[in-house]
Amino acid sequence: MTPDPLLTGLAALAVDAPDGLLDRIAARWVSVPSPIGELHVACTDQGVAYVHAGAGFAEAFRERFGRPLVPAARPLAGLLPALRTGRSSGVPLDLRGLSPFQRDVLEAVRTIPRGEVRPYAWVAARIGRPGAVRAVGAALGRNPVPLLVPCHRVTRSDGVVGDHVFGPAAKERLLLAEGADLARVRELAAARVFYLGSDTTGVVCFPTCHNARRITPRHRHGFRTLAQARAAGYRPCRTCRPGQSLTG
């Protein structure tokens, strides 16, 4: 007699089920240390989908993702090194469900090196939407993977650290923990200096750019605006790209 198609289909499902089916519908979570305390991290088969600090992790996850959540045996490979070094290129992220705009924002923010900061306006211009400054802030306010996408490295153009999905205090602690020289940024901002140039190279940088930090004091010049630096004959640094131009 002919096999029941329903039973055949179910049998096929049963064969496939043990291998990865759960990971395609559920997420696995771990708890990991960080400078702002214990974090909860949820991963799918695609990568890290959610990073949460403080209480209410499971509820927040379910409300946002609507997936089952099960404990993981161990952290995803690359997660702990990424959190330790502040370089997340080695850990996959699951950013499905985000808008193209938000993905663009997160991708740009991911390029900011540890210990350095860039303005919100820089991110906006970098993704080709120079007017979407506040929208960038809104997108980062919903960053599902803080620390791994280092939105704490995005600060206001006036030198103020600004707000963060985990709160301003957490933002500052994260920056100080990775060696960002906030005292220096504030000192410069108080003098209305937001760019530093070297008169030996003719290059102008954001103050936290590693190139700016190496300028000999005698050759260092501060600028309030990029236009003033340009007028003085400086060109934007190709590393930190002040002025956000795509080609420098």
Added chain:
DNA sequence: GTAGCGGCCCTAG
């Protein structure tokens, strides 16, 4: 398609 909302901001006065 589109009106309304709220947004981790920016800059001019």
Added chain:
DNA sequence: CCTAGGGCCGCTA
């Protein structure tokens, strides 16, 4: 200093 307005901008209903 401060504050308001941005022919804001993306997202949601």
